[in-house]
Amino acid sequence: MPVAKPSLELLRSITDENVLRALMERRRLTRAEIAAVTGISKPTISDSVRRLSEAGLLADTGERTTGRGRSGSYYSLAEDSGAALVASITPFGVTAEAVDAFGRVVARTEAALDRAPGPDRAAEALARVAGELRSRVRGGLRTAVVSAADPVDRTTGRLVHLPDAPFLVGDLDPAAVLAPLVHGPVLVDNDVNWAARAERGAGCARGVDDFVYVHLGEGLGCAVVSDAEVRRGHHGLAGEIAHLYTAGPDGTAMPFTRVFAELGLRREGSTAVDVAALRAAAFGAGEEAARTRAALARAVCGVVAAAVALTDPRLVVVGGPWGVEPEMTEAIGEELARTPRGVPVVAARVEAPELVGARDRAVEELRNLIVAALRPAD
Amino acid sequence: MPVAKPSLELLRSITDENVLRALMERRRLTRAEIAAVTGISKPTISDSVRRLSEAGLLADTGERTTGRGRSGSYYSLAEDSGAALVASITPFGVTAEAVDAFGRVVARTEAALDRAPGPDRAAEALARVAGELRSRVRGGLRTAVVSAADPVDRTTGRLVHLPDAPFLVGDLDPAAVLAPLVHGPVLVDNDVNWAARAERGAGCARGVDDFVYVHLGEGLGCAVVSDAEVRRGHHGLAGEIAHLYTAGPDGTAMPFTRVFAELGLRREGSTAVDVAALRAAAFGAGEEAARTRAALARAVCGVVAAAVALTDPRLVVVGGPWGVEPEMTEAIGEELARTPRGVPVVAARVEAPELVGARDRAVEELRNLIVAALRPAD
């Protein structure tokens, strides 16, 4: 039964939702302005504003309009509407922000980590930054959106270790760590998925409903956006391309991650890509560098070709520290143009994309939570 | 603005929608029964039924309840609510049905075609069966859902020919052919996508939100279901796996479709798989057959492994004439179990799945059209 039951209460809650959403978009409005923006009549808006103010969701800011005509009172979301926590966890540290329902970053902090800090250090850092931010925002943290540099199990929200892929952050359960600090849902996903969301919202894939985002860094990842949403798959492991078969340097087929072993571009004792070594080996002039670059492009292209065949993107976005290098993006684009289904390749261009994408989702979730307060029994 | 404007008209239309949907589910109901089913009060239901009857959407069937208590009048959707056309086009012919809003097949017909009939013959056959069905249903054809054995361009609805893939039906624009016969939207998609939908609704993937369906027949296709929907990609060509690289019989990488050329299993002068030859060569006892079977399983597995890595299905469903053979499904399952991310493999089990899937969608669309009549200006 996908259709709601008709009731006057439903109608009222729709009105209230219109008012709240209008105030989330425009920060502060008079009742007359809300009526104009929503198209709902003035008396109805006045009723709704009174109801919502009494419920503590809205507050008169005390400010007044200036200009011609009678001055009106500005209303805004209540000061204690709370904030959402946005956290990005990498082996190098935790970056966290608190965002409010207007989408503004109201607080920000960081905690550095050593590379490969182990799960306890990461958990401790996450708890520390979350605790600090919590103390700095009114109304508390009502939800959290976490980006992690490892694959995330969709059902449990835990970071998982896949064979033949580096385990960058380590065994961590962000929801468990944050439970005492956040009184609401904790959403956890892979940084690559959040980055794809950011590129769709504000980057080079703005408004594109179907595209593939390839992350080329220490880890190798991919996000698939279909019908305007990142599709995570059953376990949340969609886009885990590390052991997808592709073309190796010698032309034979091998798992993507082994290409880096063959080229000697792995970190010592790890399956992670050695980005510094890769830069040194694959970029710049020189025949050797060109050969290495071509080998890398061919390997990436094998992966991308599979993604193209299976998901039919309009666009391929390449991100990550060595993926966005023009030389690399170009080489991949040329390689891909040779395949039967040519697809444009562009470089990602959002800064700290995993944070931008997670922030975007956090604002959306916080807004939904505020609106959801209207419907106690659904 | 994803939130509707509140109005009494909205409330009324929600009530009416509840009534219509209840009558689509249960065929015929008294007003008291509608009230019980929807949870809406009796007077409100009586009002709504009167409105909808006057609008011609509902009609008193003349039947009455029997049993204890006062007898009530049964209402049902109007006789002229119309039907939806469901058509499946293959090189062998066109199969078509008319379904009503209750999901019942009210008429059915077929038109045989020679293999490779050319676009004009196929169009003519489609027009003929559609015309016949139209004359046999009251209220006309309000929408059409077409399954075609070729890839379909999502934006235009036309069948398209991809290089290295057989063009089974040929250049056809079902929407243009049907426009004079159907006064409503014409939805066209690949048979494999409809088959996947059928397996999700009634087959071996019932209720599974994330799975991959692989079709192994004359053509080679694949459908990706993510978050409970078939994802078609930008052009509608998601899952076109014919030239996805996989392992060939000799262990080297090659496009999927070339595997069949190497094994001598293509139809003369075509890129289509010769199913009869494949059956003869790959099934049954004997070392040679086992070798061929293993080679096919390895090739399929290469494709499936790519799909698994990129879309993380919970399940892989294998369909199509030679895919559902137990020997083949089993061989693929064993091969896949050796890969790092083992995923269960099951054989498809719906009969004429493309027709079942298309029918399901047709009923949904017809119902939506009937309900949409309530909202003239949205």
Next chain:
DNA sequence: GCAGTTTAGTCAGGAGTGTTGCCCAAAGAT
């Protein structure tokens, strides 16, 4: 055959929406 029981449907009243139109209040413009 008739009273009792059970179920379908209607009626009247009331509570709660949103809307229109009109009024007043208050601020800047002239």
Next chain:
DNA sequence: ATCTTTGGGCAACACTCCTGACTAAACTGC
């Protein structure tokens, strides 16, 4: 000081849904 413009409140109205009581009509049981 008056005019114009804008914010906001008030009253009347139309509409929707609900509750509770009522009537209507069928079957059951004696």
